[in-house]
Amino acid sequence: MLLAREENSVKTYAKLKDEYLYLKSFLNVAGVNLTDIDKMKE
Secondary structure: OHHHHOOOHHHHHHHHHHHHHHHHHHHHHOOOOOOOOOOOOO
């Protein structure tokens, strides 16, 4: 996690959120039900 070493936590959070949303959309297309395991609430 190179981003975690950076001083700017806002940039780190934004990048991790982008990766999270990409993974979530990919799993959704694959048919995985994420409603039970999704702990990130906005």
